[in-house]
Amino acid sequence: MQSFDLIVIGTGSAGKTVAQTVREAGKTVAIIDKLPFGGTCSQRGCDPKKVLVGAAEIVARSEQMLDKGISAVPAIDWPALMAFKKTFTDPIPENTEKKFVDLGIQSFHGTATFLSANTLRVGDDELTAKQIVIAAGAKPQPLNIPGEALLIDSTQFLELPELPREIVMVGGGYIAFEFAHIAARAGANVTIVHRGKRPLEGFDADLVNLLVKGVEAIGIRIVLEANVTRVEGEPGDLTVHYDRQGTCESVAAGLVVHAAGRVADVAELALEKAGVEVGEKGVKVNAHLQSVSNPAVYACGDVADKGLPLTPMASYEGRLVAENILNSNRQTFDSDPVPTTVFTVPPMASIGLTEEQARKQGRKVKVLFQETKDWYSNRRINEPVAGFKTIVDEESGQLLGAHLLGAGSDEVINLFALAMKHQIPAKALGDMLFAYPTHGSDLSYMLPD
CATH class of the missing domain: 3.50.50.60 (FAD/NAD(P)-binding domain)
Structure with missing residues (x-):
């Protein structure tokens, strides 16, 4: 011993x-x-x-800027x-x-x-x-379906020596969307099969809808309200069977990835x-x-x-x-909001309450939601999907939530996190002067009056 x-x-x-x-x-x-x-x-x-x-x-x-100064897309x-x-x-x-x-x-x-x-x-x-x-x-998490052993997990995906042409992601969260974007940009045909009514359920619904449009525009297929019932075949030649609104359907794939939670x-x-x-x-x-x-x-x-x-x-x-x-339990867990990002292309980032959560709590809030693909910071790179939503408490003027989609979102969300952590009022944050033109300089336009 x-x-x-x-x-x-x-x-x-x-x-x-x-x-x-x-x-x-x-x-x-x-x-x-x-x-x-x-x-x-x-x-x-x-x-x-x-x-x-x-x-x-x-x-x-490169794809976004094709014929706008870029003449070829790399592989x-x-x-x-x-x-x-x-x-x-x-x-x-x-x-x-x-x-x-x-x-x-x-x-x-x-x-x-x-x-x-x-x-x-x-x-x-x-x-x-x-x-x-x-x-x-x-x-x-175990799927408890026949053929579960035929799926690979995220660890194995990140070790793949070659990328199959047809890939199915089982699940509709972070892993499914991030890996789908990587695989699609590497030339694979990707299908996401998710049992919920919408994917990325922890994120703001309006921004998820914008992201989904962008996802589908690059050829990724999303199948919702689909319960995977079994996977069969041999590695490299698989069939995913799922039940969708009482109808049995299937999709073929060379690879099936478990992305349905941990x-x-x-x-x-x-x-x-x-x-x-x-x-x-x-x-x-x-x-x-x-x-x-x-x-x-x-x-x-x-x-x-x-x-x-x-x-x-x-x-x-x-x-x-x-x-x-x-030191004998002197510290307690701090439940302050934490920023999180799903690294799709473009990324989507979030901190604090969604609009739905704020309203369920009975908060009196100001909400500003806008698509921003025509803003200079996005238009200069021809970003096809971008937007934001911010939620501010009407009484205190404090930020309750910020939700961003587009290039730079994964960095700008940290400015919102800093403001929320140190209780900088939304108006004071909006009055800040940031280097221009940057994604950070867009922040002042993201806050309700």
Whole structure:
């Protein structure tokens, strides 16, 4: 039995933040991961995805400017793009583990399983600690359909040596739309099959409608209210069957991608042996991100039932947990709005309440919604879809929500986030002078009088 002050399960943004902070405070720390060290975002998620999005943006921008000064559209060389992506991802496990070694954090490779409230097994090793942090992230949620094993997940998509001609995305959220844009710009025919009435349900409905028009204009087919019932065939020659309003339909594909949501990756942890409760969204935690049922255990990042499944949120939660471990739960979870972006081409970004949410709360609000493809910042690059919606509280003048679609949205949303965090009134934000002409300088026209 090996004993530590702290054991961390997971080496992503949340887990490594906790481990490093607590170790730097002089505590003994062990860290465990069943996957290559470094976490999902840097190896199997946000970062490699954004590399591919960068190539898709070049193609899209060239297509938009064809015969407007640009004479040819470049083609994506998929194997070469994958090789470039690997220059970012391949060094991460070794570099992560080396940093742990340099800090004196003891690393364990394998699946962690609880034996009791504060004891774990990893392979042949048994470990115990005063406190344990679960930061194991998320995994694709089971679809529970025949032929599920024929689908690939987002990790496998980001490792594809070649891109098939016909691709089906099962699901209508971030992953489906981002991968669909990448694949379409690389020359694939893409179909998105989603069971809901509209895709990207967490985003403003009016902006999603604009985005959908742009998506369909580049040849991506979207099938809504479609329940996938089974997938059959052989790899490279598959058929996706789905039920749509009582009618059985199907679509053929060389590749089918699971993009229908993720769940906390806790199935192998045997949390019942530790008395740790799990809900639909993950490990149940209190305001200190401490397990509601086992005070020796904390959870942070995508595996916990608080906060959005975003990398900045995971890092923030990791810092919060580290502070609470070192200083007896002095910090509580901050529920301030967090900006989020779906990296389609163009991107769509959001922070705070949607119009629907604000009205459901009974707020008296000013709402400004406008398509902006004819604004100079969009017209100069011939952006085919763009728009915004802002929601301001009539009584206080504070921003309640901002929703943007178009080039630069992923950066401009951070200005709205800064204003909301520090309670800068909408009028004061609109009076700011920004460098011109930039996407940021459009902000003053996005706020209601």
